[in-house]
Ligand SMILES: C[C@](O)(CO)[C@H](O)COP(=O)(O)OP(=O)(O)OC[C@H]1O[C@@H](n2ccc(N)nc2=O)[C@H](O)[C@@H]1O
């Protein structure tokens with residue numbers, strides 16, 4: 632079969648449905664217990680063969696201010712794979728940046744994982760190499776390789792399959808501020824650090840979104856209070872989501888500032904997003920989870 636000239640992939644937004652910080656390693660990284668799921672929203676990445684160089688072009692609503700130089704996680708992923716697999720071919724990658732940057736939904740990590748997936752196909756590299764490279768690019772990159780509901784342990788490198796998600800809806804809202812992940816972890820440590828607690832027990836699957844939301848009420852995002860203390864608008868975002876029709880739960884994802892709401896159906900989430908847009912000039916998305924996106 633002839634390979635298409637350009638390959639395409641979606642780097643879905645990662646949402647931490649809960650995030651417990653359980654300890655700290657001697658190197659300063661924090662140990663986590665988190666359930667990551669993926670929303671239909673995402674960046675789009677395409678890859679085209681190129682003689683010997685790795686090039687990146689960035690388009691899309693959040694391309695402004697994002698550098699296409701070697702410190703972009705997409706190019707870091709390409710260089711890391713080339714080195715590991717001894718590849719001499721190049722690539723022209725195009726990133727359509729639809730997700731806000733530094734917003735707790737793993738945009739850069741999802742892009743890096745997406746680039747690894749695309750390039751293993753384009754350069755015919757064994758995909759078994761990818762899980763070794765992913766953690767060297769960022770703590771969230773391993774979970775973004777699979778883009779399925781996953782329990783994250785360790786600093787994000789120990790992955791266990793999570794429960795199957797029911798059909799349902801998720802809304803994402805970012806009030807237009809980027810927050811720095813290291814700053815949020817630092818504030819978390821300064822304000823008490825990890826507290827002893829029992830690990831949540833999750834079912835194999837959830838019957839419906841009401842069941843999922845009720846399980847989550849026994850969990851938290853430990854990074855939410857430090858993020859709110861650094862960026863109080865996150866509280867306003869959470870409150871605005873919570874009052875939308877049919878909202879079952881609102882919470883912050885990752886290190887913020889993006890917050891999510893859970894809804895019984897994708898249609899409910901889509902309708903709630905339209906209402907929220909009438910009142911706020913924020914980045915707002917509503918729809919289905921990635922795994923159930925038609
Ligand atoms: C908060 C999460 O998004 C939850 O999924 C991730 O743990 C963060 O993943 P990430 O953004 O890919 O993080 P990295 O780029 O690897 O790390 C950024 C910085 O966050 C802090 N960091 C990150 C992950 C972790 N488990 N403990 C940490 O303390 C460290 O200061 C690190 O230097």
Ligand SMILES: Nc1ncnc2c1ncn2[C@@H]1O[C@H](COP(=O)(O)OP(=O)(O)OP(=O)(O)O)[C@@H](O)[C@H]1O
Nearest residue numbers: 703704732733734735736737738739740742771885
């Ligand atoms: N392709 C990329 N997309 C977004 N950010 C990138 C990319 N490449 C490098 N970066 C840098 O990575 C940093 C983190 O951005 P990212 O959008 O991944 O944060 P995040 O959503 O908070 O991630 P996480 O949820 O993993 O903490 C930003 O400071 C940004 O400049």
